[in-house]
Amino acid sequence: MTSLRHNESLDGPQDAYLDAARACILDVGWRRTTLTEVARRAGVSRMTIYRSWADMPTLLGDLMTREWTAVVATTAGTDGLVDRMVATVRALRANELFVRIVEVDPELVLPYLLARRGRSQELILTIAEEAIRTGQAAGEVRKGNPTAIARALVLAAHGFVLSAHTMVDDRASEADLDAELALVLHRTLAP
Amino acid sequence: MTSLRHNESLDGPQDAYLDAARACILDVGWRRTTLTEVARRAGVSRMTIYRSWADMPTLLGDLMTREWTAVVATTAGTDGLVDRMVATVRALRANELFVRIVEVDPELVLPYLLARRGRSQELILTIAEEAIRTGQAAGEVRKGNPTAIARALVLAAHGFVLSAHTMVDDRASEADLDAELALVLHRTLAP
Helix, strand or coil: CCCCCCCCCCCCHHHHHHHHHHHHHHHHCCCCCCHHHHHHHHCCCHHHHHHHCCCHHHHHHHHHHHHHHHHHHHCCCCCCHHHHHHHHHHHHHHCHHHHHHHHHCHHHHHHHHHCCCCHHHHHHHHHHHHHHHHHHHCCCCCCCCHHHHHHHHHHHHHHHHHCHHHHCECCECHHHHHHHHHHHHHHHHCC | CCCCCCCCCCCCHHHHHHHHHHHHHHHHCCCCCCHHHHHHHHCCCHHHHHHHCCCHHHHHHHHHHHHHHHHHHHCCCCCCHHHHHHHHHHHHHHCHHHHHHHHHCHHHHHHHHHHCCCHHHHHHHHHHHHHHHHHHHCCCCCCCCHHHHHHHHHHHHHHHHHCHHHHCECCECHHHHHHHHHHHHHHHHCC
């Protein structure tokens, strides 16, 4: 069984199968997306899909990792950790797969909130921790355990990805909250 | 139909019915807790329970509001908004009903993350916003829209309530993360 868990680069057919799964989830939601339906959309046999993923949860894990990794990659050109984190929060919130999952199958995000860090969360933590170490070496970021600082920033950002829209009304706009997030991150990192 | 939505103070029998529901949820989880079982445990008829709550979701809403409100009340003696927020985060994480829901019926928290603010979230926001206004008047808290500041603090705290344990290992302890939370809140509020 191959999987992004063992093989971080998916090229060729597997990538196309994930495209088929993504389209299916966007159309009918996760619960109604089966390996059979993914195979049908990809124009291959169920066995072909099954050779890559034993079941839909495994496939979904790889699809989410591919999608969120791509979102994080789109912000790679943003200068500075704070601006990149804010850009990543905004990009995740606007991502169509993310929006669809939150609307239709929100229970899919629970394991990554309550049970364990996902691969994309690890990626973001690694990027943040590296930027914090670099900033500390340059005297631009306060001293302290860079792992704890990075994890605290990501924990603080969770709510802004998942729940910002529940805090928006005529007394506080999304832009107000994003400005607050940038301030929180800036001040938290300042020497 | 009475409900905390309309009647914030529940005394006497309704309080005892919520106790019965709470014990049942702790025992068997939310999904297996029925109005019939709550009535049996409370030693009253199903109709008596039904007169207060049309269904289990309505009862659960009142139970959660009562429970989290009590948690927030236990931190009322803590001086300073930052220390009180950190104490509230720690108390929620340790609350047995909260732990049980997160372990057995985590989908119950999704509406309050993804759809709308719950009554206890409103209470916490009101307390935070009031403390921010007072601090601003005294020159101890930075200027800015106190509603947006309060909501950003609560959004930042969400991850520390729900997901801190997923970020704890030998590279960062819970105490490290709580110290980071206190620092985040302190620096965010500083003038």
